[in-house]
Amino acid sequence: MDLNIKRIGTRSVVYVEGDIDLYSSPELRETVLDLFRKRQQEQIIVNLAEVFYIDSSGIASLVEGLQEARKQNRRFVLVGLREGPRHVLELTRLLNVFEIAETEEAVT
Amino acid sequence: MSEPKLPSSRAHWASDAPIISVRDLVVRYGAKTVLDGVNLDIFSGETMVIMGGSGSGKSTLLRRIMGIDRPTSGHVFIKNVDITCATEEEVNDIRRIMGISFQSAALFNSMTLADNVALPLREHTNLAESTIRLMTRMKLSQVGLGDAENLYPAQLSGGMRKRASVARAIAMDPEILLFDEPSAGLDPIIAAEIDSLILKLKSAFKMTIVVVTHELASAFLIADRMCMLRHGKILAVGTTEEIRQSTHPRIRQFLDRVPDQAAGGQDDYLQTLIKIQDSS
Numbered sequence: 001m002d003l004n005i006k007r008i009g010t011r012s013v014v015y016v017e018g019d020i021d022l023y024s025s026p027e028l029r030e031t032v033l034d035l036f037r038k039r040q041q042e043q044i045i046v047n048l049a050e051v052f053y054i055d056s057s058g059i060a061s062l063v064e065g066l067q068e069a070r071k072q073n074r075r076f077v078l079v080g081l082r083e084g085p086r087h088v089l090e091l092t093r094l095l096n097v098f099e100i101a102e103t104e105e106a107v108t
Numbered sequence: 109m110s111e112p113k114l115p116s117s118r119a120h121w122a123s124d125a126p127i128i129s130v131r132d133l134v135v136r137y138g139a140k141t142v143l144d145g146v147n148l149d150i151f152s153g154e155t156m157v158i159m160g161g162s163g164s165g166k167s168t169l170l171r172r173i174m175g176i177d178r179p180t181s182g183h184v185f186i187k188n189v190d191i192t193c194a195t196e197e198e199v200n201d202i203r204r205i206m207g208i209s210f211q212s213a214a215l216f217n218s219m220t221l222a223d224n225v226a227l228p229l230r231e232h233t234n235l236a237e238s239t240i241r242l243m244t245r246m247k248l249s250q251v252g253l254g255d256a257e258n259l260y261p262a263q264l265s266g267g268m269r270k271r272a273s274v275a276r277a278i279a280m281d282p283e284i285l286l287f288d289e290p291s292a293g294l295d296p297i298i299a300a301e302i303d304s305l306i307l308k309l310k311s312a313f314k315m316t317i318v319v320v321t322h323e324l325a326s327a328f329l330i331a332d333r334m335c336m337l338r339h340g341k342i343l344a345v346g347t348t349e350e351i352r353q354s355t356h357p358r359i360r361q362f363l364d365r366v367p368d369q370a371a372g373g374q375d376d377y378l379q380t381l382i383k384i385q386d387s388s
Contacts, residue, residue, distance in 0.1 A: 021281075022232075022280060026236065053314070055313065056246055057229075057233070057239060060242035061239060064236075087311060092250070
């Protein structure tokens with residue numbers, strides 16, 4: 001998995017490429033939590049357009065990002081969700097818990 | 109934690125190559141032959157149901173796929189690694205991509221359900237404790253035990269223990285999931301929920317699932333292909349439809365639930381008597 005971050009003011013977009021699994025999810029978790037806690041970002045968008053597989057540890061890492069956002073009254077959005085990851089979110093009954101947008105541009 | 113040194117990740121394992129390949133497998137206990145030259149290929153992302161009557165060798169076959177016991181002869185390849193002669197390190201790598209739900213649940217009585225489910229995650233990953241706790245709750249919720257995380261196995265019914273065992277088996281979203289009689293002893297509603305979970309896991313996580321069962325309704329619901337065993341030999345391997353349409357007398361007997369004598373079991377009985385007479 002590769003992570004790239006684009007920061008514009010208090011908004012960060014995390015571009016994820018590759019599988020999010022037991023081995024890679026800790027990096028995604030740390031990245032998202034750091035952006036909220038250390039970089040004081042108001043809004044984090046996780047772009048999953050290049051993610052075809054995510055496991056439960058990846059979902060749990062995203063939940064931790066969402067938890068942190070809610071704790072700090074900030075915004076956490078998932079975009080570009082492909083069928084596989086969407087299916088895992090459905091299975092874990094978390095699809096409606098996240099704010100989800102089709103594209104970055106759709107996030108106002 | 110280092111990544112398993114197995115060839116190819118789940119996403120890239122070629123679907124036309126068997127992820128599990130059993131070759132000429134023979135298991136004998138003394139004079140008794142339990143598996144007699146079994147050959148079976150299981151492909152990535154499919155659900156293979158192994159069926160057969162009591163003593164047909166199905167659980168023995170599953171245990172060899174799990175790498176628990178060594179066969180008398182033959183080979184079991186998991187992702188091209190022969191686990192019948194693999195090093196301890198190779199077997200450990202393979203076990204990390206396998207989830208196993210035993211017939212007897214096999215939970216640790218001194219641990220809560222949450223700790224039982226979290227155990228493989230704590231043992232085999234470097235995930236943060238907060239991530240592990242979230243995953244554990246997700247898994248227990250998936251088997252309908254979301255409110256039981258602080259209970260101990262002794263406080264649970266048999267069906268709940270079985271579901272907890274399933275939750276632990278899926279804790280790491282294994283690439284290969286092995287079930288020994290997942291519905292045995294469960295009431296029909298909970299058994300149907302386990303079937304539904306198996307279907308969802310396969311679809312969401314692209315798991316390869318091997319199930320040993322003799323519950324016909326469950327088998328036909330969850331299987332992509334089925335393997336019928338009898339007396340340690342494979343009678344047939346095929347899609348659910350091929351098995352359903354089979355005219356093989358022993359498969360028909362099994363599917364139509366015909367008692368042994370009515371299906372010509374007298375021949376077997378006579379053979380047994382003759383054998384006894386010959387050896388005396």
